[in-house]
Amino acid sequence: MPPLPRDPSLLDLYGPDAEAERERAREFLTASSHTGLQLEIGFGRGVFLSELAAAQPQVGFLGFEVRSRNCLELLKRIDRLGLTNVRMVLADVRSVSPWLFPDAVVDAVYMLFPDPWWKKRHHKRRLLTPETLASLRRIMRPGALFSLKTDVPQTAELADQSFAATPGFEQAYPRALDHLPRSHRERRCLKVGLPVLSRCFKAVPTSEGGGGVHSGGPAQREQTAFAGREERRC
């Protein structure tokens, strides 16, 4: 796979200009030029993210993906649609979010058809763990929605358990998802008759005052950050 091209939509947080790129990323996260910030974790081919961003040009969208081929695909879509409100990071969201994001800046999180990682030795790659959810809760504003879709009943079950075990979330009606674009995987599921299970969880204030749990101090967070740039099979 050739390296990704330099592109204003790509935040190259680990590249040769990492410091400048991290600054550019932080500016985007807190920019007043858009009316809110929404996050997609594992955007795959970028069908959902690009369509949603085109429909809401006033909102800023940030996508995380661990496969460079998918970033390339999204770059092409951004170019085709002339989008200026989308940025992407090629990295594991778990290693970047603890040090990149300030508290409470995200208005919506989408996790659509996350990899189930069936094998026991791969369970550590699962995203729907209380630890990862607590880390994401920190960056969500109170009232922000975390939307999940899956065709795997065990993933929906894991989500229910993990959200219930994470302070600062309550279950919400997934009706908010009805009018959103469909991701590539969702279109495939509907075509071949697989179930599509939807979940929505709202960020609510916790007794400690609304934030989530910080996972590790700054030094530890920086240390784990470089583990994020690994390729995976979808």
Ligand SMILES: C[S@@+](CC[C@H](N)C(=O)[O-])C[C@H]1O[C@@H](n2cnc3c(N)ncnc32)[C@H](O)[C@@H]1O
């Ligand atoms: C089954 S695919 C679904 C893609 C897309 N959301 C869809 O619905 O068509 C899961 C995606 O999540 C990405 N992914 C897996 N773990 C990730 C992580 N820790 N951070 C960011 N993306 C991740 C994979 O590379 C893959 O593209």
